[in-house]
Amino acid sequence: MADEKKAEGHCNEGNEACEANERIQEHLKFSKIKVKPPKLTGEINIPDLNPNSMFEVKPQLLTAKEMLAHLGYPTDGLIPNWKEVFLRKMDEMLKKYRSVRLYMDICVKCGACVDKCHYYLGTGDPLNMPVARQELMRKVYRRYFTLPGKLFGSRFVNGSDLSEELLVMWYTYFYQCSECRRCSVFCPYGIDTAEITMAAREILNSVGIVQKYLHEIIFKAQTIGNNLGMQQNAIINALEFVQDELQEETGLDIKVPIDVEGADVLFVTPSADFFASPHIESLYGYAKVFHQAGISWTMSTHASEGGNFGMFVHNYEHMKKINKRIWEAARDLKVKRVVGGECGHMWRVLSSFSNTMWGPFDYLDQNYKRPQHICEVTLDLLNRGALKIDKSANEEFIVTMHDSCQVARGMELGGVPNGQFDIPRDVIRGVCDKFVDMPAETIRERTFCCGAGQGLLGDDMMATRVKGAMPRMQAYHYAKRESGVNFVALICAICKAQLSKMFPEYGIAMEEVGGIHQLVGRAIVLGAKEGV
Amino acid sequence: MNGIINGIKFMVDMYVSGIVYTACLVFVAGFLWKMYFVYYKTPQPLKIPQTPQPTTLPGVIMRMAGDVLFFRSLSKGTTLLFIAGWVFHFTFFLMLIRHLRYFVYPIPNWINGLGNSALVIATLLMAALIILVARRYLDKKVSYVTSFADYFALLLIMGIVQSGIMMHYERFRPDIVEIKAFMFELMEFKTPFLVMIMHPHHAPGNPLFITHLSLVALLLIYFPFSKLMHSGGYFFSPTRNMINNAREVRYINPWDKG
DSSP, rough: TSSSSSSSSSOOOOOOHHHHHEEEEEEEEHHOOHHHHOOOSOOOOOOOOOTTTTTTOOOOOOOOHHHHHTOOOSSSOOOHHHHHHHHHHHHHHHHHHHHHHHHHOOOOOOOOTTOOOHHHHHOOOGGHHHHHHHHHHHHHHHHHHHHHHHHHOOTTTOOOOHHHHHHHHHHHTTTTOOOOOHHHHOOOTTTOOOHHHHHHHHHHHHTTOOOOOOOOHHHHHHHHTTTTOOHHHHHHHHHHHHHHHHHHHHOOOOOOOOTTTOOOOEEEEGGGGGTTTTHHHHHHHHHHHHHTOOEEEOOOOOOOOOOOOOGGTTTTHHHHHHHHHHHHHHHHTEEETEOOOOOOHHHHHHHHHHHHHHHOOSSSSGGGGEEEEEEHHHHHHTTOOOSSSSSGGTTTTOEEEOOOOHHHTTTBTTTBTHHHHHHHHHHHHHHHOOBBOOOOOGGGGOOOSSEEETTTOGGHHHHHHHHHTTTHHHHHHHHHHHHHHOEEESSSSHHHHHHHHHHHHHTTTTTGGHHHHHHHHHHHHSSSSSOO | OOOHHHHHHHHHHHHHHHHHHHHHHHHHHHHHHHHIIISSSSSOOOOOOOOOOOOSHHHHHHHHHHHHHHHHHHHTTTTHHHHHHHHHHHHHHHHHHHHGTOSSSOHHHHHHHHHTTHHHHHHHHHHHHHHHHHHHHHHHHHHHHOOOHHHHHHHHHHHHHHHHHHHHHHTTTTEEEEEEEEEEEEEESHHHHHHHOOOOOOOOOHHHHHHHHHHHHHHHHGGGSGGGHHHGGGGHHHHHHOOSTTTTTTOOOOTTOO
């Protein structure tokens, strides 16, 4: 038969759909690109335009049919009727998300965002300017979803007809956006490129162009329960190991409880905290805080993941399904409250979205009817004098803090404006004597992404990771040079993974990266309490 | 000969009345349609406020007021764009107010007061426009993302401002009393129906005035289908108009009410 694929994967002559798929696969093929990090000067310079400099960078495609089928995406690459499906999906996005619809419509291209993206600053590729990235979708919008475009065609409205080239551009540049929302801070209308990137990724998914790292993790989180794909016994082993380490180190009976019914607190955290370095140091810190404060807590093998990669694409069902495990575990274990560990996007989903998806949480203690952040808990304990702290344990550190994008530019913490900046800093100041901030234009609401957020942390994305980390690295270098800073405290698992890899890359010791609760854990004086 | 002149006059009258009504109709209908059916009716599934978003409604209103009146978000980035952009919008707004004197009677004193500095305001407006156009052209990054439509909007407004400024001078000055009388005729309820049956009122014949009015009509017609909708669209921007209290108050997703 003419439209059947041959065994070697080559197409029969005249099979246009199959040939299109082959061309796309060829264009999107991953190839290893080595990039050298720029020199550290402490300054973040705005580069000149360097067109197509990042065009070669393509993340790997997901090809495992079982995973694709589970996620509801086409299993054989680009589908034959892709144009039709593409437009149908885009229409759905425009109808379901006011953010996307509005932001397609109202951008005036004023240019306020052009030099705000860390990927543009690191690469100079014009398509990494947020407005240019959005234009990739806006061109299609103008052509197919506005009246002048429908009537007079793409040239009249400066639009794009659907083409394979367009797919390649979308896949390339919508996977060079870490959805960190920095550009949106400076936008006079608050246009959020993250919303557009999320929609674009889901549209690509619907026609069969699915990025591997991100969607593999969504699959694992939905089917196994955590991003790393650890089975229950592996989790129990890992946490028992943590408990043994703690007990050995302190000589005290510190517990890392798992699946304890009736505990007060269900603690959820990224599964990387179970053994990755430096993540695990924070886990020691959490356990010490709970132990010393006398809070009964538990982790869950069912909700063994705090992170929720479903947020990174506009596929509500993915996110909802992953989030469900946490609330199932909270009900099953009959806990009174839910506390989240150090993770950026996890916290955004937990605090901003989970109430919408699975609330109201009337089965929790009504004093804590909302998820809490571990920094809120720890700061409260510190303020009440419930933890005895010996700051000299952190004497060797001059600490700075990298605000994680999803925490910094999203939700409140502590119910007060700017709590997401002040609460973590207050925790750090509570356990360290020396704290210095990095330059003002690189922290708080203007913080730079670590360079690997929202699905770009795969090893296949080394080029964007190294270049995208540039602004943060320069800011850190500046603080190091001017104030002798030698430790950056983080509240995000992705930041930890990315920066502990990037620091050596840029010639700085990996040990200078760690979590806030790593510092807390070091400073807590364990043992008898002196009254709460 | 008289017949030809009368014919031309009739055509001018029809044209002027016609574009005014068409433009107003397209503008009002298009603007409301966009605001209601496109922006308001499209659901927003999740809370996505953007720092520094306040946790209370009055706070959010204050923040949005800061954005609308003083371009607070824009001021965090490029200074030149912020100043030129703000001066452009503010002086444009003042000119709109000043033009009210053609539509109200008696004219309140505060509008008349603006008249004294009208030329200064218009010059500032023009200067801001020139900076905006030059910046679009000269800044390589902005120039990369600029398309014809972006120049078109600016040049169109420049045309309006320029024809307006020129009318200030004796040589080109139209009969203002005649214009005002014509405007009041246009605002009468029966006039559009008279235009429909081809009985327009007599329009002022000053070519510069007709040019000015035509460009304004073009702007109004272009408005609802263009990026100029940022004016009304801003108020629906979820990163700006949502209260940052997702944990306190459960937000309901309109298409997943749970």
